[in-house]
Amino acid sequence: MxxxxxxxxxxxxxxxxxxxxxxxxxxxxxxxxxxxxxxxxxxxxxxxxxxxxxxxxxxxxxxxxxxxxxxxxxxxxxxxxxxxxxxxxxxxxxxxxxxxxxxxxxxxxxxxxxxxxxxxxxxxxxxxxxxxxxxxxxxxxxxxxxxxxxxxxxxxxxxxxxxxxPEQTDISASGAQVGDVVIVNGWVGDHGATIMASREDLSLDTQLQSDCRPLYSEVNALLKSSAVHCLRDATRGGIATVLNEFADSSDVRIVLDQSAIPVRDEVRGVCELLGLDPLYLANEGKFVAVVPASDAENALRALKQCPGAENACVIGRVEAVTELRSYAGVSMKTTFGSERMIDMLTGDQLPRIC
Amino acid sequence: MxxxxxxxxxxxxxxxxxxxxxxxxxxxxxxxxxxxxxxxxxxxxxxxxxxxxxxxxxxxxxxxxxxxxxxxxxxxxxxxxxxxxxxxxxxxxxxxxxxxxxxxxxxxxxxxxxxxxxxxxxxxxxxxxxxxxxxxxxxxxxxxxxxxxxxxxxxxxxxxxxxxxPEQTDISASGAQVGDVVIVNGWVGDHGATIMASREDLSLDTQLQSDCRPLYSEVNALLKSSAVHCLRDATRGGIATVLNEFADSSDVRIVLDQSAIPVRDEVRGVCELLGLDPLYLANEGKFVAVVPASDAENALRALKQCPGAENACVIGRVEAVTELRSYAGVSMKTTFGSERMIDMLTGDQLPRIC
Missing domain, CATH: 3.30.1330.10 (PurM-like, N-terminal domain)
Structure with a gap:
């Protein structure tokens, strides 16, 4: 030796x-x-x-x-x-x-x-x-x-x-207004899928990586380019949970467009294998923002200039609670044209994900 | 039922x-x-x-x-x-x-x-x-x-x-000066002895209680009545550890008077039974302060008026490192008249004490 x-x-x-x-x-x-x-x-x-x-x-x-x-x-x-x-x-x-x-x-x-x-x-x-x-x-x-x-x-x-x-900054979960759009700053579900694939008892072989990174500079770019009504990082519980919190606190309906939500093929693969939904997967470098529709273009332009947020995009919009759709909550227009509810997570899908 | x-x-x-x-x-x-x-x-x-x-x-x-x-x-x-x-x-x-x-x-x-x-x-x-x-x-x-x-x-x-x-407050572990005295704000070792006695596998029956309580008002009384050169709460590692940190950081010798250190009979009992030393037992409501000798009387008077610090007392003094006693450290004059070193704790005496 x-x-x-x-x-x-x-x-x-x-x-x-x-x-x-x-x-x-x-x-x-x-x-x-x-x-x-x-x-x-x-x-x-x-x-x-x-x-x-x-x-x-x-x-x-x-x-x-x-x-x-x-x-x-x-x-x-x-x-x-x-x-x-x-x-x-x-x-x-x-x-x-x-x-x-x-x-x-x-x-x-x-x-x-x-x-x-x-x-x-x-x-x-x-x-x-x-x-x-x-x-x-x-x-x-x-x-x-x-x-x-x-x-x-x-x-x-x-x-x-x-x-x-900074002075005159006031972002909360209750600021979403009817007509606003929902922005995400990139691929959804990478962290959760990576952790699940890394667990010894699964030993899946993927190229996936956690998206773990600091988001202050992106938030700063967003704040300089747009009004921001709601903002939260989509960690445990994923974007579905954060959007439910926004909808609930703001008393609005949030309608997502499934075809617009950026999910990597490998994340989809892990989800299909394990029976998980990417909308509920934890992220460690993703936020969901609610901004006025009129600011969306500026906001996306500013975000896309930040390294790591090149795939920022609009994934949904804020609608009113009406007599017909009388609950605050989140739904999604699927790629098949139907609409389904996106509830809060009810089980213990992914323990020790962060 | x-x-x-x-x-x-x-x-x-x-x-x-x-x-x-x-x-x-x-x-x-x-x-x-x-x-x-x-x-x-x-x-x-x-x-x-x-x-x-x-x-x-x-x-x-x-x-x-x-x-x-x-x-x-x-x-x-x-x-x-x-x-x-x-x-x-x-x-x-x-x-x-x-x-x-x-x-x-x-x-x-x-x-x-x-x-x-x-x-x-x-x-x-x-x-x-x-x-x-x-x-x-x-x-x-x-x-x-x-x-x-x-x-x-x-x-x-x-x-x-x-x-x-508050402005102009500057307390650190390195402020002890030759001639200063060491004050403790009451009974030593209550918390550590209580936890050890509570552990299921010992099941000792004592009247002991943890001394866990907030100390801000006592510190405030002390600061108003005296200069304070060093101050630290004596938690894990007990007063022996804190005093070693003071001696080390201030490059002085601290000499304790065993007969002056307030230890309840029950704490002594638990220590004898378990082979522990009360100076190393954790406290959760005790601090050790180093103050100028000239301020000691004022400091004690102020402390004794605080509920819980009625037994505050001087337990030692700060001496110089000399040619004969050429190490910074802590020693104790025992009740038998001898002097022994009080080193830093070396083993894992009391895991999960706090």
Whole structure:
């Protein structure tokens, strides 16, 4: 066995132990030499229990702070197009961006199962750092817990984040108006289909990748080119769920055009094989926007100039609740010419998708 | 069987299923009817993916934002003096308070194991609401994930928080000066001893209670009565760990007086039985402060007026690193007159203590 092989094996067997969560020497080593080193910035390097952020620095960007949190439990930890770390950063960055906020600072809470390989942890921390740099955010504070083998599944990550909302930005789920159109910023269902295809017990061989990426620059382009009545990223539950939330909050009907919804052939394939519907598949780089019809052309032109949103398109329109169609909700004109209801998801279609 | 018993049993069998984490109807029901209802406030009631906080409201309190995160994995979920919910709120509130920040807003990320009883969840959410009200913070945003049975242990909670640091407040772990004294705000080790005694496999019968509570008002009283060179809550790793961090960051020696450290007889009993050291036991309502000797009397007088800090006292002093005693670190004059080193914790003494 070569020296390099021995070194590789010795690195490989480095694993997280309960001592890494005890508050003592091993934990200090893990926190200082792995986590703080991976994310290094003045806030974290200070090794205090809290980050301290200049409030004037924030008020320069706007008048409202956006604050959000998300825990990530995706299985498997690593998949084509990303890993739980990429997801944890972009998920929270996107929740901030969806109200028009410029994402600024994140926290990172790790819950690690005893026995996790240190190499896996390092790869995931490195993904988080890369994703944070791309999104322009800093991971300013963190926490690490270790639980017994069997008390968690490898690694869960919570990220919480703050961003600043520019003045006079007011996007909500209740702003959809009759006559508005519904825009999506690209292919639908890639993340959900990728995760399902990656699960060991399926072992499907596809070229699919998660669409996990930060969306602030696209939101910014959209806001500059168009009024935006509703905006939300279509994660768990997919675009069907988000559109139902819009319809419900705005008391309108949303009518989709199936032929206009961009779904990759491979995603369709995975869906057919597993009996899933792409409209309910999770996305990690897709949003649904409701904008005035008169702004749609401008909005699409602006979006298509953003890398990753070249396939942005109108997929439906907002109609009134009438005597004949007396419910707020979502329906779809199918490619066969019929119309079917697109309800909220009722079962447990895709656990641990994010 | 009485009607009440039947009702009790029917409530008892309500459990969390994977559908509660799917993004669909069951999740909306759980989030809206259990979680948002439990914490109800305008931020959460809006059912948006992010809270929106007026930045002017924050700048009225100071010029720096404190931001922190903590995940809680305590086992058992419920224990004398609190539960994981109380802990999750007070833990983050106290991390904010330790830099002098007035805690303002928290997020709440739940990771729930399939099968958790809805009644247990309700009790814990209710504890969180109560603790938030007492601490004067609002839970403004949240996230809920459900994982398969066996992929987590009942319930993990992440709370992240922001607070505002008043102008000219500068507390850090590196501020200890030779001649300063070390103050603790009361009995040491209650939380750690309570959790260990509560674990099913020990079943010790004690009157012990966790000391879990918010510390902002005590910190505020301390800051008004004294200069504060170092301040940190003594959670995982206990006062020994915090004092080692102070000594290390400040490059000083800290010498404790064993006879001055307040430890309840029952905590001593649990420690003797289990071979633990109260100095390393977690606390959830105790901080260690380093203040100038000349301010100590004022500081103690102010603290003792705060409910819960009646037993605040000086437990040690800060000395210089000299040629003879050439290491930064912590030592203790024992009740037998000898002096022993108090190192950082090296093993995995107490997993899942918070």
């Amino acid at each position: 070569s020296l390099q092989q021995k070194v590789d094996i010795s690195r490989e067997i480095q694993r997280i132990t309960l001592a890494h969560g005890s508050g003592g020497v091993a934990m200090r080593d893990l926190v200082e030499n792995e986590i703080v080193t991976a994310f290094s910035n003045p806030h974290l390097d200070a090794l205090e229990d809290q980050a301290r952020i200049d409030l004037r620095e924030l008020t320069a960007f706007g008048d409202q702070l956006a604050m959000t949190t998300d825990s990530f439990v995706v299985d498997p930890l690593e998949f084509p197009g990303g890993d739980i770390g990429t997801l944890a950063v972009n998920g929270t960055v996107n929740d901030l961006a969806m109200c028009g906020a410029k994402p600024r600072h994140l926290t990172c809470g790790l819950i690690i199962e005893e026995g996790l390989s240190l190499d896996t942890l390092r790869r995931i921390l490195s993904s988080m750092k890369k994703a944070a740099d791309i999104a322009g955010v800093t991971i300013v504070s963190g926490d690490t817990k270790v639980v017994h083998k069997g008390a968690a599944d490898k690694l869960f990550i919570n990220t919480s984040g703050i961003g600043v909302i | 009485s009607l009440q018993q039947k009702v009790d049993i029917s409530r008892e069998i309500q459990r969390i299923t994977l559908a509660h984490g799917s993004g669909g109807v069951a999740m909306r029901d759980l989030v809206e009817n259990e979680i948002v209802t439990a914490f109800s406030n305008p931020h959460l009631d809006a059912l948006e993916d992010q809270a929106r906080i007026d930045l002017r409201e924050l700048t009225a309190f100071g010029d720096q934002l404190a931001m922190t995160t903590d995940s809680f994995v305590v086992d058992p979920l419920e224990f004398p003096g609190g539960d994981i919910g109380t802990l999750a709120v007070n833990g983050t509130v106290n991390d904010l308070a330790m830099c002098g920040a007035k805690p303002r807003h928290l997020t709440c990320g739940l990771i729930i194991e399939e099968g958790l009883s809805l009644d247990t969840l309700r009790r814990i959410l209710s504890s969180m609401k109560k603790a938030a009200d007492i601490a004067g913070v609002t839970i403004v945003s949240g996230d809920t994930k459900v994982v398969h049975k066996g992929a987590a242990d009942k319930l993990f909670i992440n709370t992240s928080g922001i607070g505002v640091i």
